[in-house]
Amino acid sequence: MILPPNRFLLTAALVGSVLAATTHRTGNFNVKPFKIDLAGEIPHLKSLVNNTRLPETALYPEAGPNSGIELDTLRELSDEWVTSFDWEKEEAEMNRLDHFTAEIEGQTVHFVHQKSKDVDAIPVLLLHGWPGSFHEFLPVIEPLTQPTHNTAGKSVSFNVVVPSLPGFIFSSAPPQNWTVDDTARMFNTLMTEVLGYSTYAVHGTDWGSIVAYALYGSFNQTVRAAHLAFLPFLSPSEDEIAANNITLSDEQKVTLARMNLWNQVGNGYLVEQGTKPNDIGLALYDNPVGQLAYLANQIKLWSDPRAGTPPSVLDNTAILTGISLYYLTHTFHSSVWIYAQNMASFLTVYTKAPTNAPLLFSQFEYNVSLWPEEYVAKVGNLVSYKVHDFGGHFAGLDNPPALIADIRNIANYWVF
Numbered sequence: 001m002i003l004p005p006n007r008f009l010l011t012a013a014l015v016g017s018v019l020a021a022t023t024h025r026t027g028n029f030n031v032k033p034f035k036i037d038l039a040g041e042i043p044h045l046k047s048l049v050n051n052t053r054l055p056e057t058a059l060y061p062e063a064g065p066n067s068g069i070e071l072d073t074l075r076e077l078s079d080e081w082v083t084s085f086d087w088e089k090e091e092a093e094m095n096r097l098d099h100f101t102a103e104i105e106g107q108t109v110h111f112v113h114q115k116s117k118d119v120d121a122i123p124v125l126l127l128h129g130w131p132g133s134f135h136e137f138l139p140v141i142e143p144l145t146q147p148t149h150n151t152a153g154k155s156v157s158f159n160v161v162v163p164s165l166p167g168f169i170f171s172s173a174p175p176q177n178w179t180v181d182d183t184a185r186m187f188n189t190l191m192t193e194v195l196g197y198s199t200y201a202v203h204g205t206d207w208g209s210i211v212a213y214a215l216y217g218s219f220n221q222t223v224r225a226a227h228l229a230f231l232p233f234l235s236p237s238e239d240e241i242a243a244n245n246i247t248l249s250d251e252q253k254v255t256l257a258r259m260n261l262w263n264q265v266g267n268g269y270l271v272e273q274g275t276k277p278n279d280i281g282l283a284l285y286d287n288p289v290g291q292l293a294y295l296a297n298q299i300k301l302w303s304d305p306r307a308g309t310p311p312s313v314l315d316n317t318a319i320l321t322g323i324s325l326y327y328l329t330h331t332f333h334s335s336v337w338i339y340a341q342n343m344a345s346f347l348t349v350y351t352k353a354p355t356n357a358p359l360l361f362s363q364f365e366y367n368v369s370l371w372p373e374e375y376v377a378k379v380g381n382l383v384s385y386k387v388h389d390f391g392g393h394f395a396g397l398d399n400p401p402a403l404i405a406d407i408r409n410i411a412n413y414w415v416f
């Protein structure tokens with residue numbers, strides 16, 4: 001089934017006429033409150049999943065997850081999607097937040113804007129990547145709006161803005177030649193002109209880190225702090241790290257081993273999406289079990305082996321909610337295009353961004369790439385480098401307390 005492309009705008013317009021006051025500068029950006037309303041699509045999803053045939057037994061039972069998703073894992077998640085997964089509950093949870101859409105450069109941008117009651121709150125932009133969404137920040141948004149005190153006794157809280165990347169979930173698909181630099185410009189407009197923040201901080205993970213680094217380097221008047229978990233520079237090899245006499249901690253050695261494995265058998269999806277995005281995008285367009293098979297194993301392989309146990313909330317329900325968002329909004333296809341559109345964005349020569357704004361960096365042990373502190377220090381005004389012994393690629397779900405603490409740490413360096 002194909003939704004009319006303006007379905008979401010229509011919903012937003014209806015809600016918008018009921019909710020009167022917004023604190024946004026509406027300007028020419030046509031800002032409207034937005035509610036997620038996809039429950040009507042769930043019967044189609046469940047019937048497709050329920051009617052999908054899977055093999056009776058695994059072809060090669062010893063193959064293991066590094067050969068792709070295991071049949072038992074796929075069956076368990078599929079069964080849960082049909083029988084116990086409660087979309088309405090997840091949707092209500094997401095709708096507790098204040099969602100909006102705006103029109104920027106001719107495109108629809110969806111974002112959550114959760115404000116603190118504190119007048120001194122720091123505006124912070126949280127940027128997701130692939131295969132993530134605003135949903136991966138759910139556990140950190142409200143805590144960040146709540147005032148706490150830092151070690152110096154100063155009150156700390158945030159006005160949190162979480163957009164959907166262009167082509168993801170409720171944001172419209174950008175033109176074919178759109179790059180992460182264009183996204184950075186669009187999000188700077190969102191923060192400054194649409195929402196009226198003259199300065200702000202940014203946090204990013206995965207593609208969101210690349211956008212965040214572009215913002216950090218290109219908008220040095222408005223972006224006054226960045227917290228990243230990734231750099232748009234190729235991470236150094238094991239040999240290069242050794243040749244530079246860099247000593248790694250035990251946690252970093254685990255990350256290094258996972259990075260080596262990713263380089264050997266983990267990056268097939270990247271080549272596929274970077275070169276033939278329509279093949280995988282259309283093959284899985286109306287195939288929820290296909291999207292599940294393609295995404296769930298990567299989510300698990302990039303996460304802590306303890307995912308789903310405290311402090312991680314990255315359980316089957318979170319995985320199914322994240323994949324449902326891609327399937328139900330028909331944006332799996334446009335999301336994979338971000339690879340094809342940005343294959344040139346990884347640099348090998350480390351250069352320093354032209355900004356004096358503080359840069360904070362965190363590495364989560366079970367993630368799949370490693371940048372030692374010595375390398376991060378080459379690209380910005382590094383003021384904090386942390387290694388966490390729990391969590392992986394999706395830190396907002398896999399170790400929310402650590403991510404909340406890291407983002408709050410921005411306040412220790414915030415001078416504007």
Ligand SMILES: *[C@@H]1O[C@H](CO)[C@@H](O)[C@H](O)[C@H]1NC(C)=O
Nearest residue numbers: 046047048049050051082083
């Ligand atoms: C799934 O299919 C089975 C067998 O055809 C049927 O009995 C069951 O009601 C279906 N469940 C859903 C949720 O559609």
Ligand SMILES: *[C@@H]1O[C@H](CO)[C@@H](O)[C@H](O)[C@H]1NC(C)=O
Nearest residue numbers: 106174175176177178179182
């Ligand atoms: C990208 O494509 C649009 C049309 O979709 C065109 O107006 C624009 O000039 C192009 N930009 C670049 C950098 O090629």
Ligand SMILES: *[C@@H]1O[C@H](CO)[C@@H](O)[C@H](O)[C@H]1NC(C)=O
Nearest residue numbers: 205206229230367369393395
């Ligand atoms: C995990 O590593 C990836 C690179 O593989 C990076 O893009 C992402 O930002 C990292 N995320 C976290 C939370 O460490």
Ligand SMILES: *[C@@H]1O[C@H](CO)[C@@H](O)[C@H](O)[C@H]1NC(C)=O
Nearest residue numbers: 240241242243244245246247
């Ligand atoms: C690493 O240490 C060795 C032995 O002390 C030394 O010869 C070499 O110059 C060092 N390399 C760097 C890049 O500092």
Ligand SMILES: *[C@@H]1O[C@H](CO)[C@@H](O)[C@H](O)[C@H]1NC(C)=O
Nearest residue numbers: 217219220221354355356357
């Ligand atoms: C911003 O960047 C420009 C050059 O790109 C540089 O001259 C200027 O000093 C930078 N400003 C800050 C506040 O870092």
